[in-house]
Amino acid sequence: MTDLAPPAPRDPPLPDEAPPALAVAGVTHAFGARKALDDVSLTVPRGSFTALLGPNGAGKTTLFSLITRLYDNRTGSIRVLGHDVRREPAAALSRLGVVFQARTLDLDLSVMQNLVYHATLHGIGFGRAKARALEALESVGLADRARDKVRQLSGGQMRRVEIARALMHRPRLLLLDEPTVGLDIGSRAALVAEVRRLIAREGIGVLWATHIIEEIEAGDRIVVLHRGRVRAEGSPQELLAAGRAPDLASAFLALTGAGEAGETHGGGEA
């Protein structure tokens, strides 16, 4: 840690009956005549790894854009730790961290400069920002790279810096939109493992959008999204039952018919 500023107090522990990290209910969103999301409801429990599994065009990014208020949800409700993103946007967004698909780090700045710059944009003073940055880098195993230029990092390490940046304000819900795209198999596995460690340590809820079935583990929750509709939600075992299939890849195919449209599925993104 650092001697520059004491870390800010954490939120007190939540009682068991506290609301889930994310609750989406009855959300529909259209671009012109095309419905990108159609009456979507799903839950991310606190401390869970919830995979939002959907082929290209399923509506994953649109859902993230609604949760983060890039788009306004006109139907249904979206609650982060019980706070409605429309009625209490500040309370909801302060508990939310996001890693978008597109990379947005400044390659010519150091890791620390990227994080501190981001924090000061959000009104966090320099001393506190530096302390938070070190804390966040520690939580993704990159504290020893704080002074390196981002350009010197691997793709997987850059993703971890983006996760650290999303953790700077200590969110209780972390959204990641296809974070492993473009990473090799080893970096992909390391990144998923890092996020799982984060959940175990911090108890945050994670919504992990992907179409890569290999990223899912037995204790996870899965929401299958296809053509804007939730096709299944539950444990891997429940998904197997819903798809009447012997393995997750076959269940996913059965639930989405993704093969028909030539859409991707499974671990194609090495």
Ligand SMILES: Nc1ncnc2c1ncn2[C@@H]1O[C@H](COP(=O)(O)OP(=O)(O)OP(=O)(O)O)[C@@H](O)[C@H]1O
């Ligand atoms: N800005 C937009 N204008 C019009 N249509 C859009 C826009 N954004 C998304 N769509 C459409 O909405 C649907 C859902 O797209 P979205 O990007 O949310 O899917 P996705 O699951 O994130 O896909 P991918 O895995 O390819 O990123 C698609 O049919 C897409 O063409």
